[in-house]
Amino acid sequence: MDILAEARKVLEIEATSIKEVCDKLGAAFEEAIELLFGCRGKVVISGLGKSGLVGRKIASTLASTGTPAVFLHPAEGAHGDLGVLARGDVAVLISNSGETEELVKIISSIKRVGIKIMALVGNPESTLARDADIFIDVGVSSEACPDNLVPTASTTALLSVGDALAVVLLKKRGFEKEDFACLHPGGAIGRRLLLRVSDIMHTGEANPQVADSAKMQAAIVEMTSKGLGAVSVVDEAGVLKGVITDGDLRRSLNHYGGGLLEKPVIEVMTCEPVTIKGDRLAVEAVQLMENRPSQISVLPVIDANRRVIGLLRLHDLLQAGVI
Secondary structure, X not given: OOHHHHHHHHHHHHHHHHHHHHHHOOHHHHHHHHHHHOOOOOEEEEEOHXXXXXXXXXXHHHHHOOOOEEEOOHHHHOXXXXXXXXXXXXXXXXXXXXXXXXXXXXXXXHHHOOOEEEEXXXXXXXXXXXXXXXXXXXXXXXXXXXXXXXXXXXXXXXXXXXXXXXXXXXXXXXXXXXXXXXXXXXXXXXXXXXXXXXXXXXXXXXXXXXXOOOEHHHHHHHHHHHOOOEEEEEOOXXXXXXXXXXXXXXXXXXXXXXXXXXXXHHHHOEEOOOOEEOOOEHHHHHHHHXXXXXXXXXXXXXXXXXXXXXXXXXXXXXXXXXX
C-alpha cells in the first residue's frame, strides 16, 4: 500500500465533499441565516453519534462568535432535557440519514413549544428534512472509507457548513475582534486583544525618572534602585526629554570612563525615543519593540501631553503572556 497516496485520496475525497455541499447552497442557507440572526433566545443543537460530535463543535463555534448556543443530546432530550428549550429559541437538528430515531421522536415536542426547527440533513427525502421549517442539504456522494460506511467526508462537509453559518452570522452581527476577546479572556487570544499597556507598565514609585538638569550619578542611582534597566529623563512638568538604558550606560562608560558620573544626563540620553500611550494594546508595544532596525526592549509610556506615566519592558510583555 502506498501510504501517502491513500492519505491524499482521503483528503481529495473530503475536499470534493465540501465542494459538493458548497455548490448546493442556496435560498435555504439564506433563510437559515435570517432565522438564526433573528433568534431572540439561544440556538439548541442536537445530533447523535458523529453528527452529535460535530454538533457540539458547531454550538461551541457559534457561542464563541456572538450567537448563544448549546448542545442537547437527543436521547437525554426525550427524557426531560427538552426543558432547556424556551420560546424564542431555534432548534438545529443534525442527521446524515435524516431518520435518526432519537431526533425524529423529539420533533413534535419541539414544535409543541413553538420553536422553529432547522435541519442539517444528508437526505432531502427524509423525515427530518420534511418536518423541519428549514433544511440544508449536506449530503455527499461518497465517504472517504473504502466501504462507504464510516462517516468521514460527510462529517467534514457538515463541519464546514457549520463554520459557514457561524462566520456569516458573525459578519452580519458586526462581531469584532474585541468582542471575540471578551469571550476568550483566559486565553492567549484574550490577552493579545484585551491587555493594554496601562495594565502592565511600571508606574508611580516603580517608574524610574530623573530631571533633565541632573547628573549621570543621579540617573545611575535611580536605575539601580528601580531595577528596570532604564530611566526616563523629564523636565519640570514631567514631559519626556529622553531615555537612558543599560546599553546607553555601558557605551557612555566606555567613552567617558570615570568622568561619566559628573556628565549631564542630557549628554548621554537618547533623544526622541520610541514611546507608547498607556491606552494602546500591549501587543502594539511588542510590534513597536520588534519592528525596529535595532530591536529595543524598553518603552517610556506617555500621556497626550508627552508626560511620562510609566515604563514598559519587553520582559513585562513576556511575563504577561502577550508574546
